Amino acid sequence: MIVNAPVVDADKVARIGRERQAVGTADLKRSAAFILEYNRRKKRLDDGNLAWDHQFSQKPFLRSSSEKTMKRSEINIIIREADDFIRTHGFHLPPFAHWTPNEWTTKGPEVREIVDRKLGWDVTDFNLGDYRHTGLLLFTIRNGNLRDPESKQYAEKIMLVDVDQVTPMHFHWHKTEDIINRGGGQLVIQLYNSTPEETLADTDVTISTDGVQRTVKAGDCVVLEPGESITLPAFCYHKFWGAGGKVLVGEVSAVNDDDTDNRFLERLPRFSSIEEDVAPLYLLCTDYAKYYRPIVR
Ligand SMILES: [Fe+2]
Numbered sequence: 001m002i003v004n005a006p007v008v009d010a011d012k013v014a015r016i017g018r019e020r021q022a023v024g025t026a027d028l029k030r031s032a033a034f035i036l037e038y039n040r041r042k043k044r045l046d047d048g049n050l051a052w053d054h055q056f057s058q059k060p061f062l063r064s065s066s067e068k069t070m071k072r073s074e075i076n077i078i079i080r081e082a083d084d085f086i087r088t089h090g091f092h093l094p095p096f097a098h099w100t101p102n103e104w105t106t107k108g109p110e111v112r113e114i115v116d117r118k119l120g121w122d123v124t125d126f127n128l129g130d131y132r133h134t135g136l137l138l139f140t141i142r143n144g145n146l147r148d149p150e151s152k153q154y155a156e157k158i159m160l161v162d163v164d165q166v167t168p169m170h171f172h173w174h175k176t177e178d179i180i181n182r183g184g185g186q187l188v189i190q191l192y193n194s195t196p197e198e199t200l201a202d203t204d205v206t207i208s209t210d211g212v213q214r215t216v217k218a219g220d221c222v223v224l225e226p227g228e229s230i231t232l233p234a235f236c237y238h239k240f241w242g243a244g245g246k247v248l249v250g251e252v253s254a255v256n257d258d259d260t261d262n263r264f265l266e267r268l269p270r271f272s273s274i275e276e277d278v279a280p281l282y283l284l285c286t287d288y289a290k291y292y293r294p295i296v297r
Contacts, residue, residue, distance in 0.1 A: 068127035069275040075123045076281040082137045082160045089183045089248045091158060093139060096120060101280050104291040115292055117143040117151075118258065118285040126168060126268045136160075136167045140285065144255040146174060155256040159249040161187060161242040169200075169239040169265040172232075177253035179238075180229035185245030187224040191216060192237040198263060200237060207231060237265065 086093060096114055099107075114120060122138040125131040137160040144151035155175075161167070163185060171194055181187045193201040206215045208231045209222065216222060222230060223243070229250075232238050240249075258270050271286050283291055 068125075068129050068273055070123070070125050070129075070131065070272040071275050071277045072280055073278045074131065075274065075284070076278065078123050078131065078137055079121055079281055082139075085160060085184075085246060086139075086158060086248065091182065091248065093158070094141060097139065098282065101283055101287075101291050104283055104288070105293060107292060107294065109294045111292070112294065115288045117145060118256075119143060120285045120288075121282055122258075122271075122285050124270065124272050126264075126270070127272055128268070132162070132165060134166050134168060136165070138251075140256065146255050146257045146261070151255070153255055155251070155253045157251040157253075157256070158182070159251060161240065161247045161249050163242045163245065166241045167239060168268055169237050171198075171235050171237045171263050172261045173234055173263060174261050175254045175256060176231065176233050177251050178229050178231050179224070179240070180250035180252065181224040181226050182248040182250045183226045184242070184247040186243040187240055187247045187249055188221050188243050189224065189230060189232075189238055189240040190219060190221045192218050194235045194237055194263075200265065205236065207233075207236065 083093070083097070096111070097120065117140070119140045119142065122140060123131075123135070124138075125135040128134045139158050141156045141158065142152065143155040144153050169190070169192070179187070179189065191205045191207065193203050193205050195201045200218065202218045204215050204217060205220070206213060207222070208214075209224070210229055214222075224230060262270050264270075274284075280287060
């Protein structure tokens with residue numbers, strides 16, 4: 001099913017101007033999502049509300065360091081709720097999902113794979129400071145190492161995507177990934193090919209959904225119902241969000257490397273900066289260096 005993107009977020013409004021320059025007005029018109037936003041923005045301008053335009057056009061995409069931290073207390077709440085949601089859907093996480101920070105300090109070299117492959121919890125707001133609208137919770141269950149051909153050459157994640165909670169437009173240089181709706185609401189995915197310059201192309205996008213090849217227009221959205229999946233090859237720009245309810249999303253992919261293999265259309269950090277206002281409930285994959293002191297027994 002192809003639908004118009006139903007989502008509105010403030011950063012997208014700021015992005016419209018930049019993307020118009022990048023892909024041109026003709027491309028913009030082919031994208032129902034952008035037309036929706038563009039028309040809203042234009043109406044505001046037509047109404048003489050220049051303050052609105054100024055506010056968004058001047059807003060820096062990457063905020064100052066004082067604005068872009070996530071509080072640990074917020075992360076704890078997000079993880080606790082996600083843990084319940086995942087269990088409610090009959091999906092069970094591996095034991096290390098529930099190791100406490102204290103337990104981590106007792107672990108030895110036998111858990112090196114968890115640390116080195118960045119398995120475990122991952123909560124990001126892409127340093128935009130608005131997790132509810134631009135954010136993602138992930139748990140990496142298994143992974144290999146791009147630089148080690150002897151390692152497993154696959155990865156698996158489970159993710160939680162809320163209604164209208166956007167994961168910004170990006171592609172991967174190396175990773176092909178299957179994104180799977182494991183249950184809950186619908187998952188909406190907007191698609192573009194990449195140009196050689198890594199901007200949004202205006203060409204049709206051919207992808208596979210559950211083994212069925214299909215072609216959509218640049219900027220069209222594919223909606224995955226529970227049980228459905230899509231294969232996203234390298235260099236295929238994608239952006240996604242939930243509709244109709246929180247979505248439990250699976251990812252089965254080639255080796256995942258979030259340090260080097262994410263090309264966001266707008267320059268965004270993949271991991272959030274954290275303000276440690278309380279102790280962690282469970283560690284994020286970016287916390288291991290602080291807590292994990294392997295003891296050779
Ligand atoms: Fe992706």
